[in-house]
Amino acid sequence: xxxxxxxxxxxxxxxxxxxxxxxxxxxxxxxxxxxxxxxxxxxxxxxxxxxxxxxxxxxxxxxxxxxxxxxxxxxxxxxxxxxxxxxxxxxxxxxxxxxxxxxxxxxxxxxxxxxxxxxxxxxxxxxxxxxxxxxxxxxxxxxxxxxxxxxxxxxxxxxxxxxxxxxxxxxxxxxxxxxxxxxxxxxxxxxxxxxxxxxxxxxxxxxxxxxxxxxxxxxxxxxxxxxxxxxxxxxxxxxxxxxxxxxxxxxxxxxxxxxxxxxxxxxxxxxxxxxxxxxxxxxxxxxxxx
Numbered sequence: 001x002x003x004x005x006x007x008x009x010x011x012x013x014x015x016x017x018x019x020x021x022x023x024x025x026x027x028x029x030x031x032x033x034x035x036x037x038x039x040x041x042x043x044x045x046x047x048x049x050x051x052x053x054x055x056x057x058x059x060x061x062x063x064x065x066x067x068x069x070x071x072x073x074x075x076x077x078x079x080x081x082x083x084x085x086x087x088x089x090x091x092x093x094x095x096x097x098x099x100x101x102x103x104x105x106x107x108x109x110x111x112x113x114x115x116x117x118x119x120x121x122x123x124x125x126x127x128x129x130x131x132x133x134x135x136x137x138x139x140x141x142x143x144x145x146x147x148x149x150x151x152x153x154x155x156x157x158x159x160x161x162x163x164x165x166x167x168x169x170x171x172x173x174x175x176x177x178x179x180x181x182x183x184x185x186x187x188x189x190x191x192x193x194x195x196x197x198x199x200x201x202x203x204x205x206x207x208x209x210x211x212x213x214x215x216x217x218x219x220x221x222x223x224x225x226x227x228x229x230x231x232x233x234x235x236x237x238x239x240x241x242x243x244x245x246x247x248x249x250x251x252x253x254x255x256x257x258x259x260x261x262x263x264x265x266x267x268x269x270x271x272x273x274x275x276x277x278x279x280x281x282x283x284x285x286x287x288x289x290x
Contacts, residue, residue: 070093095112
């Protein structure tokens with residue numbers, strides 16, 4: 001059996017940015033000499049979610065399939081079938097993990113396997129793909145270096161664009177420091193929620209104190225929060241604000257849904273991204289708070 005290709009390298013950006021750059025913004029850095037057509041104007045697309053297509057679209061509208069997403073766990077893991085320039089029956093498997101090692105540092109672990117499906121040509125194709133990876137990855141690293149992964153500033157005009165922990169819904173959040181009290185303004189569709197701005201620092205400190213994974217336990221304001229969850233802490237009399245971090249009456253809940261992804265975006269925490277029952281734990285590279 002031909003052994004998998006394994007490649008590990010680090011980039012100077014948050015894991016969420018590395019994942020986004022590799023997926024939704026793949027066309028900004030993927031080189032034309034790694035496409036079927038070789039056209040400089042060809043559009044490279046990776047559709048998010050399991051079953052999403054990976055393909056190129058040429059200037060004349062022709063499309064060439066490269067693969068299909070098999071694992072979608074933003075921002076920590078991506079997997080896909082890969083058959084660029086070959087029939088889908090000859091697809092191999094690519095598994096990529098984005099491991100946060102600091103607020104602005106990510107280790108990327110690539111495993112490319114499934115060469116046995118190619119029979120006697122497995123070793124040859126593995127060697128060719130090793131060269132392919134070695135010439136491709138510098139383009140990704142260069143995109144990080146030149147700032148294609150730029151982090152939003154978190155203002156009203158440049159809010160953070162986040163996803164809920166399961167990765168199913170997108171929302172925005174920004175800081176309103178002029179509000180009384182200063183607030184995080186969270187826009188979910190047509191609904192606006194507001195939380196104490198200090199929630200970011202307070203939650204990070206509390207998670208460090210817990211020292212391990214903590215369930216999110218997101219719940220609406222009128223529903224009880226399970227003990228020991230982020231949601232319960234976010235409305236507890238024992239937290240630093242002495243009660244609800246939510247500021248808008250009737251919409252004070254869902255703290256465990258919308259605030260932890262911001263900590264992940266800022267490199268302060270890591271989350272699981274399962275369909276349900278997700279958890280969070282602090283990243284504390286300096287042994288202290290934010």
